[in-house]
């Protein structure tokens with residue numbers, strides 16, 4: 483940071499560990515760009531479903547990855563969630579549907595898809611810095627990040643949070659379905675060959691189970707001041 487460049491904060495962690503909420507609040511507080519890498523993989527899953535491409539057709543899914551790399555755009559409004567676009571089409575809601583969520587970990591283990599998404603993430607971050615959230619940001623995408631954070635929470639708490647989110651959005655799913663889906667995604671994300679979910683060396687570990695979002699944001703902001 484001494485040379486005038488902004489910080490890059492890498493936030494990784496399993497499904498529903500609080501990454502998106504914390505990263506959004508932190509980016510707003512610090513006036514930094516927010517890069518939500520999960521929304522990119524979700525966009526690939528969404529387009530694959532829309533085009534009726536099966537996730538086992540790695541070549542076709544890889545091509546969709548190239549498309550997403552070219553067309554992905556995100557906007558952070560003054561209030562509310564990050565808006566995601568493919569070209570001029572807004573897909574914020576669609577990429578979080580139960581169907582896209584069910585397919586996302588399967589498309590994310592395809593190396594050709596990961597290569598495209600990693601290039602996209604790196605190309606979005608300029609010298610002004612960013613908060614970048616995902617699964618492999620500290621390990622693979624920005625191994626030299628100014629600060630690396632790994633957020634975790636008890637599995638039951640993560641399932642509870644996601645179930646509450648679904649209910650608020652009117653998405654139809656039972657609590658046990660939500661818990662099963664999170665567990666399945668965590669298993670695939672942690673065991674895949676290509677940049678699996680794991681704690682990066684030197685990461686600040688925060689268990690968010692009993693913590694308010696504001697507390698976690700405060701902890702990260704303080705750690706960043708000390709870097």
Ligand code: CDP
Nearest residue numbers: 497498519520523586587590616617618667
């Ligand atoms: O918000 P949530 O924790 O449900 O997930 P997300 O951050 O939107 O990520 C959705 C999925 O994308 C994950 O389950 C991973 O399969 C994949 N992903 C990934 O492989 N690498 C990343 N850097 C980010 C997400």
